[in-house]
Amino acid sequence: MEQEIELQRLAPQLLVREKKEKVSRLRELDGAGPGFTVRLAPYPSGAPHIGNTRMFILNDEYARKYSGKLLLVFDDTIGSEEKFPDVESYSLIEEGLKWLGVKWEGVYYKSDRLDIFYTWAERLIHAGIAYVCMCDAETLRKNREEGSECVHRSHTVQQNTGYWKMMVNGEYREGEAVLRAKTDMRHRNPAFRDRVLCRISERVHPRTGTKYRVWPMLEFSWAVDDIELRMTHVIRGKELVMEDMMENFIWDRMGLKGPVFEHFGLLRLKGVKISKSKSRAEVASGAYTGWDDPRTWSLQSLAARGFRPEAIRNFILSLGMSLADIEVPIDSVYSENRRLLEPEANRYFFVDEPQLISISGFDGNSVVESYLHPDHPEKGRRLIEAGNSVYVSSADMRSFGGSEVRLKDFCNVVLRAGKSEFTGKENRDLQRIQWVPSTGSVKCRVIMPDGSRVEGLAEANVAAIPLNVPVQFERFGFVNPRGWEGDAMVFHFAHE
RNA sequence: GCUCCCUUAGUGUAGCGGCCAAUCAUGCGGGGCCUUCGACCCCGCGACAUGGGUUCAAAUCCCAUAGGGAGCACCA
Incomplete structure (x- = not known):
């Protein structure tokens, strides 16, 4: 400590911490150089999901790093009773890869x-x-x-x-x-x-x-194609190490030299259950809304929730090429996405389980003006027509009923079911809660990650927002507007 | 059971024999700011699984133990 003070006096510039580059660099691969070629080998049995992205992104990222080639090779051999290729999966996979920003050249089919x-x-x-x-x-x-x-x-x-x-x-x-x-x-x-x-x-x-x-079988088909398609490297999960042995065995016996094998450990997302076969059945039966149903955890469903592909990529890259099997909370993915959405998403008021209150002692109407984004005033403002009766959420009523709160940007009241007393308009340091006007608010249906629906009301402004541009419902979370079902606007919930 | 792999702060991660009194992110605690319980800023906390060995020197190499994971037969 003393030394630090001394150093501060003598050479303060030495104490300035340099901000390290945030981008996590992937480690170098043995033998990587000109001609670097890797492949993506998805099995077409449903939409690609978040668990598949590690393989996609690592291959893509290394292909970019070494200015190499990434081939898309559908691993569509006949499979088994439980796992069989289906025709719509091919395009679901290409769609998911495009969304993720994976760049490939050349599409091959094992079945050809x-x-x-x-x-x-x-x-x-x-x-x-x-x-x-x-x-x-x-x-x-x-x-x-x-x-x-x-x-x-x-x-x-x-x-x-x-x-x-x-x-x-x-x-x-x-x-x-x-x-x-x-x-x-x-x-x-x-x-x-x-x-x-x-x-x-x-x-x-x-x-x-x-x-x-x-x-x-998988290992034989790859023993052939890793040579035929001239792979220099194979980047795959470590559950496939035995397949390396088999490929190497064949190459040894035939006097061939194959690609370098690289593995990454198993990734589990805590709080995420993925069952491709279940998703497939539920999508087919109509129990799920489609491949955009959040319970599939497909890339389509993440896009529907308003995820940015870069968030997924940053998350995967932060894990590196470690061989350790890891379990990471899904919140880590959420925080990567929040980092991207937060500066851009406009803010709106939404109340879940609306409960009507009237404000006594407040006369007449007023128009409340709020920023679309508090940190970016240049994005403009929005107006909300406020009167002496408004909706608040039942949860806020339960938590704060009886005490003085601030209806954000509007006025202060002592919150009571039925009649709440007006206590002033000045912005004091009170618990702030969101509210919407008693008339003109928009009915909203928010589809949650577990498939459940939250019904509520949002301020009238949301009716005009563009679809598929995520917004933040203040103190509720980031949501992505998807369309309308009758008079209700439908959103997919991204995360808090 | 057999085969293979892994083990660095609560969770991930960097580290490749000396630059480690160990990186970064997240988390947690404290403070600040703001018209959100969001975001941002500042300060702090926190780890080399254990035991042996090799070496002038080990988080790093070797061995053992413990713990964790994966694969296991005509699925990918």
Whole structure:
């Protein structure tokens, strides 16, 4: 402390703290340079949601950082009973990415590339790295547990080539045959013992119908496409590390060099439940308003709430590339967005659960003038016609009933249900509450993040505000005007 | 259970053998300002999981322990 005082006397300039750059720099990736190429691999089974944005933004951000390329590769293999591609998801994803400000060049579809996968499968068979296995799922599992090899493993290349042709030609039914990699049946990780590369599915694909029945597994399709599409890096969540091993195994055996793998840890948002399959069902049944329903947490729903894409990006970048699994409160996202909305959103009065009071001792009407934004007077003013009866919110009545409050910008009253006494117009340091006139106020319906609706009244000025430009309902929160339902104006609630 | 990963203030995060008496944001406490309980400004609080080792020197490298997470078989 003494030293600091001394330093202050001798060289005050040394004490001036430099404001560090706020932008969090992403760490450098190994081997990144000219030609840097990464890919985005969304699975088209619904709208993209906030949980998917980490992958989107990190890939986009690194592609920009290294002036590289970002390819959009729809990972639309056939999936499973629970997880299957659907046709409207493709455009939902592109729409979400555009909104997020992700820039990609080139769109690819795995479902267009089956012939390439087949060619590679044949190469693996010829190289003796892969074989057709006719064990049923149960037997396969049992053998893996025991580490024992089945008879199919020792078939010749010629036999496997024949079986493979039969698979592709439809001579086996779903579940009757798979293509497996000859990794090692005694590998320490049981899941790695002769993994399945391709399997048969008789489901209908939204893009290719029933044209193909043999579909690659994720890691095989990427072992192929990370080479074919010339990726230099793969940035993916760490839940996919085992897939790296499988891709590397294939490349090693074929004498190929693949991209550098980079991972980020799992991100959980505290207070956010996302279930894509549930959202999909509720959107389809009409229980949700659509993909803009806040309960989907889709990018469409965030846009509807008035989120700025930069807020999401700043939030994701603040987490960096850490491998640690983290749980971050959703409020962190809100505070990033508030930072952007606060200086811009105009202010209006809104009362939730309106309750009418009359003001005794106050005669006549007056016109109240308020700033659209208290910190930016240059944005102008708004006028509210005030009379001797107004609505206040029931919550304020409960909290402040009986005591003197200031009806903001208007007058002071002792707040009572029914008759409240006028106590003056001067601006004293009282609890301030919002209010709206008894006539001419606009009925509002605010859709909350949990899907519930808050009904209330807002000052008449809101009827004329542009849609989809977020405003602040003072002491209520930031809301985004979306349109009208009959005589009620509909808003989506962003956050406080 | 098996395989892999992680651990720095309440929550995130920077840190890559000496520049660390550890960064930034948020949070919390106090004060200021303002016609919002919002925003802004100022001051303060608060962390290297534990134990061993390597080294002249460890938040940083190695080992063990504890805690947390993920993956686990024909989903991506």
